[in-house]
Amino acid sequence: MIHLWFDKGTLLLKGEVGTPYGKWDPRVGCYRIKALHYPDVLSYLEESRLPYQDGVLNLPPSQTMKDIVELRPYQNEALGKWRHAGMRGILVLPTAAGKTYIALKAISLLKTQTLIVVPTLDLIDQWRKRVVDYLSIEAGAVGGGEDNVQMVTVSTYESAYLQAGVLGNKFMFIVFDEVHHLASPSYMQIAEMYIAPYRMGLTATFERSDQRHALLPNLVGDLVYTAKVEELAGEHLSPYTHEKIYVELTPEEQRVYDEEMGVFNGYLREKGIVLKSVEDFHRFIMATGRDRRAREALLARNRAVRVALNSEAKLGLLARQLESHRSEKTLIFTLHNDLVYTISRRFLIPSITYQTPKEERREILENFRTGDYRAIVTSQVLDEGVDVPDASLGFMLSGTGSTREYIQRLGRLLRKVEGKQAKLVEIVSKETMEVRMSRRRRQKTTEEA
Amino acid sequence: MLPSELLAVWKRKGVIWPRYTKLSNDNLEVASGLIEVYKNHVGQKKSAVKEFTDEIEEKGYDYRFVRGLSFLLDRRSRFRCSDKIKINPIDLRRKAYHTAGKLGLPTRPDQRRRIVEAVASELKVTVETVEEFLYADLDTELILEEFEPLSPVELLQEYNLSLTQTLLFDSTEVRFTSSGNWQSIFYSVKRLGLIYEAYQDRGFWVKVDGPASLFKLTRRYGTATAKLLPVIVASPKWTVEAKILWKYTNEICDFKMESWKHHALLRKPKVSTLSFDSTVEEDFAARFQALTSGWLLRREPEPVLAGKQVIIPDFSLEKEGIRVYVEIVGFWTVEYLLRKIEKLKKVDVDMLVLVNENLACERLGELEKHPRLNVIYYRDKIPLAPILHYLEQAFREVKAKQTRLVKDLSVVFTEPVINYEEFAARIGVSFEAVRAALTEKLPQGYAVMSNEAVRKDILEQIQKRIDGQMSQKGQLCLSEAIRTIETEGVRDATRALEALGYKVVWHGINSEKAEIVKP
Numbered sequence: 001m002i003h004l005w006f007d008k009g010t011l012l013l014k015g016e017v018g019t020p021y022g023k024w025d026p027r028v029g030c031y032r033i034k035a036l037h038y039p040d041v042l043s044y045l046e047e048s049r050l051p052y053q054d055g056v057l058n059l060p061p062s063q064t065m066k067d068i069v070e071l072r073p074y075q076n077e078a079l080g081k082w083r084h085a086g087m088r089g090i091l092v093l094p095t096a097a098g099k100t101y102i103a104l105k106a107i108s109l110l111k112t113q114t115l116i117v118v119p120t121l122d123l124i125d126q127w128r129k130r131v132v133d134y135l136s137i138e139a140g141a142v143g144g145g146e147d148n149v150q151m152v153t154v155s156t157y158e159s160a161y162l163q164a165g166v167l168g169n170k171f172m173f174i175v176f177d178e179v180h181h182l183a184s185p186s187y188m189q190i191a192e193m194y195i196a197p198y199r200m201g202l203t204a205t206f207e208r209s210d211q212r213h214a215l216l217p218n219l220v221g222d223l224v225y226t227a228k229v230e231e232l233a234g235e236h237l238s239p240y241t242h243e244k245i246y247v248e249l250t251p252e253e254q255r256v257y258d259e260e261m262g263v264f265n266g267y268l269r270e271k272g273i274v275l276k277s278v279e280d281f282h283r284f285i286m287a288t289g290r291d292r293r294a295r296e297a298l299l300a301r302n303r304a305v306r307v308a309l310n311s312e313a314k315l316g317l318l319a320r321q322l323e324s325h326r327s328e329k330t331l332i333f334t335l336h337n338d339l340v341y342t343i344s345r346r347f348l349i350p351s352i353t354y355q356t357p358k359e360e361r362r363e364i365l366e367n368f369r370t371g372d373y374r375a376i377v378t379s380q381v382l383d384e385g386v387d388v389p390d391a392s393l394g395f396m397l398s399g400t401g402s403t404r405e406y407i408q409r410l411g412r413l414l415r416k417v418e419g420k421q422a423k424l425v426e427i428v429s430k431e432t433m434e435v436r437m438s439r440r441r442r443q444k445t446t447e448e449a
Numbered sequence: 450m451l452p453s454e455l456l457a458v459w460k461r462k463g464v465i466w467p468r469y470t471k472l473s474n475d476n477l478e479v480a481s482g483l484i485e486v487y488k489n490h491v492g493q494k495k496s497a498v499k500e501f502t503d504e505i506e507e508k509g510y511d512y513r514f515v516r517g518l519s520f521l522l523d524r525r526s527r528f529r530c531s532d533k534i535k536i537n538p539i540d541l542r543r544k545a546y547h548t549a550g551k552l553g554l555p556t557r558p559d560q561r562r563r564i565v566e567a568v569a570s571e572l573k574v575t576v577e578t579v580e581e582f583l584y585a586d587l588d589t590e591l592i593l594e595e596f597e598p599l600s601p602v603e604l605l606q607e608y609n610l611s612l613t614q615t616l617l618f619d620s621t622e623v624r625f626t627s628s629g630n631w632q633s634i635f636y637s638v639k640r641l642g643l644i645y646e647a648y649q650d651r652g653f654w655v656k657v658d659g660p661a662s663l664f665k666l667t668r669r670y671g672t673a674t675a676k677l678l679p680v681i682v683a684s685p686k687w688t689v690e691a692k693i694l695w696k697y698t699n700e701i702c703d704f705k706m707e708s709w710k711h712h713a714l715l716r717k718p719k720v721s722t723l724s725f726d727s728t729v730e731e732d733f734a735a736r737f738q739a740l741t742s743g744w745l746l747r748r749e750p751e752p753v754l755a756g757k758q759v760i761i762p763d764f765s766l767e768k769e770g771i772r773v774y775v776e777i778v779g780f781w782t783v784e785y786l787l788r789k790i791e792k793l794k795k796v797d798v799d800m801l802v803l804v805n806e807n808l809a810c811e812r813l814g815e816l817e818k819h820p821r822l823n824v825i826y827y828r829d830k831i832p833l834a835p836i837l838h839y840l841e842q843a844f845r846e847v848k849a850k851q852t853r854l855v856k857d858l859s860v861v862f863t864e865p866v867i868n869y870e871e872f873a874a875r876i877g878v879s880f881e882a883v884r885a886a887l888t889e890k891l892p893q894g895y896a897v898m899s900n901e902a903v904r905k906d907i908l909e910q911i912q913k914r915i916d917g918q919m920s921q922k923g924q925l926c927l928s929e930a931i932r933t934i935e936t937e938g939v940r941d942a943t944r945a946l947e948a949l950g951y952k953v954v955w956h957g958i959n960s961e962k963a964e965i966v967k968p
Contacts, residue, residue: 008642010660025663027646027757032663165642165660185696189669193661286697292509319556326553341584347556348549348564350542355588360539364546372550 002045002052008165009193011035011056019044035168036219038195056195058169059113063151065135067108072236075102078225082106082200088221090179090201094229095411096237099202100127103175104134106200107152115171116154117190119178121358122365127154127177142167144358157187164193173198176220180205180404183212191219204411205404209278229407229414237414238392240422244438246430247313257432260304267297308432309398310339315346317427318395322347322375328393329368330375333409335398343377343397352378390417394424401440450675451520451615457513458616465693465702467612469714470514470605479510480518480601480608487522487596495528496589517608525599528591534578538586541579544568606716610682613715614675616704620691621666623674624656628686631752631761637680641673646757653751655759666701668694679718682708729805730763730777733831737766740833744768744840755795762800766840770879771847773799773840777831799823799843803831851882852889862892866938867902898944911937912949919965927953927963 002015013022013031021040022031033041038056045052071079074093079102082089087110093099107114116127121144131139131152140150143159149170160167174194176182179201182191191199201220207213217223233239249257268275271294275281288295322330334340337353344351350364350373367373368391394413399405413422428438457468470476486501499519506515530538548564548571555561562576569576584590599607617623627634634655638645643657657677659670674691681687691704737746750765753774762774778786789802806826825835855878873883887902895902914933919925930951934942946953946965956962 008660010663023663027644027663032660034661034664186669189661189667192664282697295512322554323556341587345583346561347554348545348561349554350546357539357586360542363543367546367550373546374550374554 002050003055004041004045004052005055006035006058006169006195007032009035009168009189011038011041011195013041015050015052017048017050034192035195036192039197056169059172060140060149060151060153060170062111062113063137065108065111065137067104067135069101069105069108069134071101071105072098074227074232074236075105078102078227079105081224082221083109085221085224087173087198088200089224090203090206090216090220090222091224092203092206092226094227094232094237094414095204095408096415097204097227097232098236099177099204100130101134103177103200103202104130106175107131107173108135110173110198112172112198113170114152114173114175115160115167115194115196116152116175116177117157117160117182118154119157119181121156122361123177124154124156125362157181157190160190160194161187164190168194171196173200175199176201179203179216179220180208180213182219183208183215188215188219205407229410233414237416238420238422240410240414240424242410242424242426242442244426244428245317246428246435247311247317248430249307249311249432250313253307253311253313257304257307260300260307261433263300264297264304267293305433306336308429308434309335310342311429314397314427314429315343318343318397319347321395321425325393326374328374329371329391330393330395331391331409331412332375332377332395332397333399334377334379335400337379339397340377340379347375347377349373349375349377352376354379390415390420392420392422394422396424396426398434399437399441401437403441406441450618451517451611453615453618455513455517455520456612456615457511457517460695460702463700463702465616465695465704466706467609467616468511468514469609469612469711472602472605472714476514476605477601479505479515480604483515483518483522484598484601484604487526487593488598490593491596493593494589495591495593498593499589514608517612518604521604521607521611522596525597526593527595528588529594530586531582531590531592534574534582536572536574536582538582538584541568541572541582542584544572545579545583603716606714609711609714610679610716613706614678616693617675617678617691618671619668619693619696620671620674620704621668621694621701622656622658622662623677623689623691624654625681625687625689626652626654627681627684629749630680630684631759632749633680633683634677635752635759635761637677641676643670643673643677645759647752647754647759648757649754653754666692666694682712682715683717685712729831733777733803734764736831736833737836740837742837742840750774753796753798755792758792760792760796760800768840768844769848769881770873771844771881773801773843775801775803775836777803778805799847801825801836801839803827803836848879848882848885851878852886854878855883855886856890862895862902862904865904865907866940867892867895868940869900869902896948898939898941898948900941901939903939903945907937907939908945908949911939911945915949915951915965916967919967925965926961927965928960930965931960 002013002017004011004013006012011022011033012025012028013019013033018024018031019033019041021037021044022033025032042054075098078091078093082091087106091099091102103116116139118124118127124141124143128139128141131137131154135152137152138150140148140153141155142149142153142163143156149167153171155163155167171194174196176199180203181187182201199220201216206223206226229237248254267273273284275284284294285298288298318332332343332349334343337355340351340353343349350368352361352364356364364373364376368376391413394409396409399409410424413424426438428434458465459468482505483502486498490498490501502515502519506512545564545568548567549555552564552567553560555564565576565579569579572579635645638655638657643659644662646656648654648656657670657674659667659673661667661669678689681689686708688707689705693702693704695702734746734748737744744766745768747765747767748763750762752759752761762776764775766773766775776789786802786804801823803825804827806828823839825832825839855876858876867887869883869887870880873880884900888897891897892902894905896905896908911934915925915930918929918933930946931942934945939945951965951967954964954966956964
């Protein structure tokens with residue numbers, strides 16, 4: 001008789017035969033198999049008519065769901081493609097296109113133990129709320145100090161990774177929200193260490209600059225559905241406009257900027273260093289650990305960037321803009337936390353950063369929803385997922401050159417509300433490297449359009 | 450353990466090692482400077498502490514070093530929000546946001562002042578208080594409430610240990626050997642969810658990684674192995690080797706550290722190595738040692754290999770190279786003991802199991818069916834007499850068995866000198882057995898000394914050389930004769946001289962003045 005059981009994120013098989021998916025583990029004297037291959041091993045044993053005892057699963061008790069999810073036509077199409085692909089696969093839809101509902105429908109179809117993996121703690125709350133609202137069962141949570149496994153459980157990528165050894169055999173269905181995160185070397189082990197035969201990946205931004213998204217089909221299933229912002233804007237997403245406003249640095253800021261950039265560029269010239277790619281830059285940063293002058297050059301550059309990103313002129317412009325859009329719900333994005341707090345202090349606008357306590361963050365978002373607060377200023381943490389339905393005006397005071405960040409920030413404004421016209425305003429310091437960063441982040445989206 | 454951006458390493462030709470901080474005056478000065486900053490800033494803002502640490506960094510030290518030390522000092526500090534006013538900054542902010550929400554976002558200074566004044570008057574505090582405490586709970590605004598100091602040397606040692614642990618985060622496998630502390634080590638291995646493989650390779654080695662390591666190189670277990678490090682280096686002698694997957698270049702590098710080189714650099718955590726598991730064991734050890742039986746009792750002996758797994762007996766008892774292990778069993782079930790026997794079957798060692806009759810959870814009769822187990826039962830106190838009886842019997846048996854084994858060996862000796870100790874180690878028996886066997890059954894063409902057997906032609910050669918030296922110089926001192934004998938590979942020179950019939954005439958105690966004479 002063959003025995004098959006779960007061991008800390010892997011499967012162990014003891015018996016007279018091996019399996020095509022396993023590898024002999026001399027440390028324990030058994031075949032060891034990636035948990036990912038659980039369904040393959042079972043069908044192999046079945047087809048070979050080998051008697052076996054399956055002690056793998058350790059599922060939490062099931063609960064009865066009642067689903068009230070209504071899908072839009074394109075959501076239905078996406079779900080259909082996924083079902084057709086054997087309940088595995090990746091769906092690419094723009095932010096605000098209602099990816100959550102597709103997953104909820106899938107959960108209610110499968111009626112099985114499900115783990116939803118999300119990038120942030122905020123999203124845990126949001127998903128749990130959706131589960132209780134639309135499936136009428138309480139969802140469990142793992143991460144952020146909680147450890148409560150239920151039939152439907154929401155977890156962060158971090159916790160799903162760290163606890164794969166104990167959670168890996170508790171779910172039959174796994175939903176990866178913002179699935180592009182899964183391709184990182186450590187998080188991809190989540191896909192490998194969980195037995196779940198049914199898998200769904202959701203994202204608005206499938207491609208990664210490091211090309212690792214190519215690994216995802218093996219882990220989650222093929223890319224089965226793609227919809228672009230342009231296809232849905234208007235009918236399913238709010239129409240939006242984009243505006244870029246240039247500001248001039250103050251004379252003092254300009255002087256500091258030129259001086260600091262002079263130090264940096266002088267050093268590069270002297271050493272004959274060319275920084276063309278991300279890799280070049282990474283190598284340079286590594287070198288700053290050894291070379292004191294390189295580090296000084298880097299610090300000078302960072303100070304220059306800060307001057308450009310945090311220019312006083314931007315705050316003046318922001319003040320004028322806030323004045324002329326008094327009735328709009330507004331999100332203000334920055335790259336650095338100091339600018340968040342400068343703005344928060346000056347305009348008494350609620351701020352959200354990684355330092356904001358969870359309770360306060362929840363309260364701010366709630367007050368923003370009800371309209372008690374008109375604006376929120378934030379660094380990166382709102383980029384993913386958090387729902388702010390009727391925000392219609394966005395200011396990007398600073399950001400990285402990343403397209404993903406841009407799309408996600410834009411996405412915060414696109415949730416469909418009747419009559420809403422969204423607008424994203426980029427404020428960029430003239431004649432600084434920021435101009436290039438701004439161009440880079442939009443390049444891809446305009447190409448697509 | 451440090452944030453990975455503070456990890457400072459050297460890397461050359463596939464070898465990687467942390468930039469250990471030497472305990473030099475210069476570095477100690479930085480450490481003590483930083484410690485002073487923390488000590489002097491109790492009651493002040495974290496940002497003030499950081500200003501000073503930044504200043505030290507500016508002096509041209511590696512920023513990773515200074516920030517690493519500062520990181521460790523932060524961990525010994527308790528920061529909290531200022532409690533000068535009774536209002537929580539969160540409540541203060543809520544009030545400010547709400548007021549601004551009602552009166553409209555202030556875009557001019559006068560609008561802002563009106564809002565802050567409204568908030569202040571409602572909360573019955575001053576405008577300055579509102580401004581000061583609006584973000585008093587931000588990390589940099591927190592007050593250093595308490596700092597647990599340490600010495601500069603300890604700080605640098607802790608830094609080196611943390612640095613090494615941080616490097617091990619990226620390890621794909623770790624192997625190590627240690628001079629003791631095994632029970633804590635294996636307990637930790639298990640607790641951390643690692644898998645080990647033990648093996649002999651000029652010493653007892655353990656390799657650790659995790660379940661998924663079988664499929665591919667993974668750093669997944671790096672954090673767990675990093676946590677294991679302090680337990681390993683807590684013992685006096687150790688070597689740790691690791692494969693590091695260096696993420697920046699995606700290459701596998703070797704890492705190695707050894708106690709003789711690195712012991713002084715590292716902070717050793719207090720691991721209770723000698724805490725006895727139970728008073729029963731302690732009592733047994735004390736009483737046995739008081740016996741002066743000739744058996745050397747050792748706590749936590751080197752683990753015994755059973756396949757790739759290990760057995761860590763409670764004690765080893767040793768006499769003349771013959772070793773018996775002792776395991777004391779408190780609460781037990783037959784199943785537990787059977788598992789133990791199963792494990793013991795794999796090893797060819799003598800193991801005495803002392804079982805408490807009172808704590809038996811099942812019938813003792815079950816055990817009797819397994820004669821391979823040497824069980825001695827006890828009730829309250831472990832009886833020494835039957836143990837000694839067993840030991841002596843085992844000693845006689847083992848020695849006789851080994852002697853027979855050596856005698857039965859069909860070895861043709863050719864080497865000039867047979868060293869008993871080396872030979873015993875080579876064939877895995879005790880020294881005594883070799884001596885007994887070779888004394889009884891002389892190898893042909895050899896003369897037997899106390900610790901070695903020497904080929905007769907070598908003895909003749911020695912004799913020739915000594916006689917020559919004597920006739921050349923007229924006389925020969927003892928030390929010179931010993932040197933001559935030792936160059937022939939014979940260790941026990943005095944016995945060799947004796948065997949050749951020389952006598953030593955001493956003039957005082959100095960061997961330079963002692964003379965060799967031929968009777």
